[in-house]
Amino acid sequence: MTYFTDLLSKDRTSDAAALDTLISRMPKAELHLHIEGSLEPEMMFAKAKKHDISLPYANVDALRAAYDFDNLQQFLDLYYAGADVLRDQDDFYDLTWAYLQRAKADGVVHAEIFFDPQTHTARGLDLEPVVEGIVQALHDGEAELGITWRLIPNFLRHLTEQDAIDTLAELEPHFSHFHGFGLDSSEVGHPPSKFQRVFAEVRSRGYPVVAHAGEEGPPAYIVEALDLLHVARIDHGIRAIEDAGLTSRLARAQMPLTVCPLSNVKLCAVPSLAAHPLKKLMDAGCLVTINSDDPAYFGGYVGENYRATTRALNLSADDLKKLAAMSIRASWLHDVQKARHLAAIDAL
Ligand code: ADE
Ligand code: ZN
Numbered sequence: 383m384t385y386f387t388d389l390l391s392k393d394r395t396s397d398a399a400a401l402d403t404l405i406s407r408m409p410k411a412e413l414h415l416h417i418e419g420s421l422e423p424e425m426m427f428a429k430a431k432k433h434d435i436s437l438p439y440a441n442v443d444a445l446r447a448a449y450d451f452d453n454l455q456q457f458l459d460l461y462y463a464g465a466d467v468l469r470d471q472d473d474f475y476d477l478t479w480a481y482l483q484r485a486k487a488d489g490v491v492h493a494e495i496f497f498d499p500q501t502h503t504a505r506g507l508d509l510e511p512v513v514e515g516i517v518q519a520l521h522d523g524e525a526e527l528g529i530t531w532r533l534i535p536n537f538l539r540h541l542t543e544q545d546a547i548d549t550l551a552e553l554e555p556h557f558s559h560f561h562g563f564g565l566d567s568s569e570v571g572h573p574p575s576k577f578q579r580v581f582a583e584v585r586s587r588g589y590p591v592v593a594h595a596g597e598e599g600p601p602a603y604i605v606e607a608l609d610l611l612h613v614a615r616i617d618h619g620i621r622a623i624e625d626a627g628l629t630s631r632l633a634r635a636q637m638p639l640t641v642c643p644l645s646n647v648k649l650c651a652v653p654s655l656a657a658h659p660l661k662k663l664m665d666a667g668c669l670v671t672i673n674s675d676d677p678a679y680f681g682g683y684v685g686e687n688y689r690a691t692t693r694a695l696n697l698s699a700d701d702l703k704k705l706a707a708m709s710i711r712a713s714w715l716h717d718v719q720k721a722r723h724l725a726a727i728d729a730l
Contacts, residue, residue, distance in 0.1 A: 386699045386730055404699055405688045407730060408706040409723045411492040411713040412485060412673050412684045414617050414640035416536075416566070417474075417516060418465045418498060419676025420481040429467035429476075437467075449679050454598050454649050455568055457679060465501050474515025482523035484677070488685030491723055492713055494532040495520070496564055499549050500541060513556045532561035532714050534592065537580065539565050539572035546580040561714055562590040564617065565607075569599040574606040581611045590614035590714070592640075596621035597651055601628050608637070615640060615712060620651065622668075623659035633667035638712030642675035643691045644682045655694035664701065671709040703727050 386404045423442040430437050439445040451457040468474060478495075485493055495516070502512050520531045535553055537546035553560070563584045565577055574593055581591045595607040597618035604622050607613045608631075619639035622628045632639065641660055646652045652659070663670050672691060677683045682690065692702065710723045 386703075398693070401692055401697075401699060401702065402689055404702055404730060405685060405692065406487075406489050408489055408702065409491040409710070409726050410489055410684065410688075410706045411494070411671070411709040411715070411723075412490050413494045413615070413638070413671055413709060413712060414496070414642055414673035414675055415481070415493060415684075416496045416498065416676050417478055417481060418468070418501060419461060419680075420484070420678050421464055421468070421477055422480070422678045425477065425480060426464055426467050429469070429473055432473075433467060433469050435467055449648075449681075451649055454651075457649055457676070458568060461676065461679060462501055465498075466505060468502070468512075469507070471511035471515040471518075474512050475519045476515075478516045478519035479522065481677075482519065482527055482529055484683045485529060486523075486527045488683055490529060490684060492530045492710070492715055492719075493523075494534060494561070494713060496534050496536045496566065498538060498566065499535050499553060500538045500545065503549065503552065509552055509556060513559060517559050530715065530719065533559055534562045534564050535560060536564040536566040537577065538567040539576065539594075540568040543577050543580055546577060547583070550580060550583065557587075560589065562592060562614065564591070565593040565595075565611070566617070567594075569594060569597055569603065573599070573603050574611045578610050585612060592617055594618055597646070598649075601625040604628060604632075608635075613637075618642065618646070618651075620646060620659050620663070623662055629663065629666045629668065632663075633669075636669045638669045638671060638708070639663065640671050640673050640712070642673045642680075642687065643694075644677075644680045644687050645675035648680040655690055658691065658695065660691060661695045661697065661701070664704070669708050669712055670705065671712050672705055703730060 423445045523529045591611050591613050592615045593607040593611055593613050594617040596604040601621050601624050615638040617640045643658050647655050672687050674684045674687050706727050710720050
């Protein structure tokens with residue numbers, strides 16, 4: 383029996399506090415984080431002031447009050463508008479650095495980060511300052527905070543496949559910084575099958591593919607992501623729970639699901655955290671990880687996602703250690719680094 387399971391079984395009154403301590407101490411990987419979604423209102427206002435942009439909100443509180451969404455599209459409209467304050471390399475550096483500091487406080491040892499190139503090229507930015515700002519902060523984060531990283535450009539699925547193909551060509555000078563490519567934005571009506579050619583090209587260049595699927599879209603989109611895009615991970619994937627055959631296929635394949643509980647509640651993909659299928663997916667043998675998605679918009683970074691989910695679903699210390707271990711296993715870290723983090727989790 384390890385320190386935490388021993389402590390928890392002896393004194394149930396301190397369970398909640400001990401679980402919170404365990405959550406913050408567990409080395410964990412965050413595998414589903416849109417860097418543009420970590421833009422806090424305070425930084426949005428500071429950057430708007432710097433670039434002389436006027437925001438349609440009186441202040442930070444008024445902006446935060448607007449973060450009340452009925453669905454994914456309502457959020458995306460605000461998120462794309464918010465990203466317009468990011469204009470130069472320093473902005474992308476500051477954004478990424480702020481995220482890394484929050485991640486460090488939550489015990490994140492490894493972060494695999496998405497960014498949306500088309501959100502920035504569509505408003506006339508070059509990709510150079512975007513990529514360089516993010517990558518410099520990631521290098522500094524590794525040197526100063528010890529957080530290793532991978533970087534994953536995502537294609538916007540509400541745009542055409544040709545736009546994604548053109549964007550892939552524009553990204554080419556920066557390929558050495560990337561570790562895979564993904565698919566995000568408005569899901570329903572934009573199935574993975576729409577992007578078969580661009581992801582075949584990505585795979586032919588030796589990069590793994592990830593895709594948002596089964597967030598709002600049906601289980602069939604998860605099947606398409608598996609069979610047509612040949613993904614290495616599914617982002618969200620929670621609607622797999624509606625299809626027992628698919629759930630057991632995901633479990634058999636140990637296909638990682640990067641689940642984002644607070645996001646799912648905020649975007650009404652689930653009615654409440656208590657109704658979230660995360661534990662059911664775990665119990666079915668799926669490789670489930672906990673992540674924050676767009677933490678500035680959804681009310682919590684990865685630590686808060688673990689804490690709130692633990693309370694709502696009554697997760698145990700063993701469940702938590704299993705989740706942290708799954709985040710490491712599902713990452714694109716090298717085996718030696720994985721083994722080191724897994725041993726540290728085991729020892730807690
Ligand atoms: N882009 C940023 N956050 C997203 C989400 N939760 N789903 C799809 N696209 C996104
Ligand atoms: Zn996402």
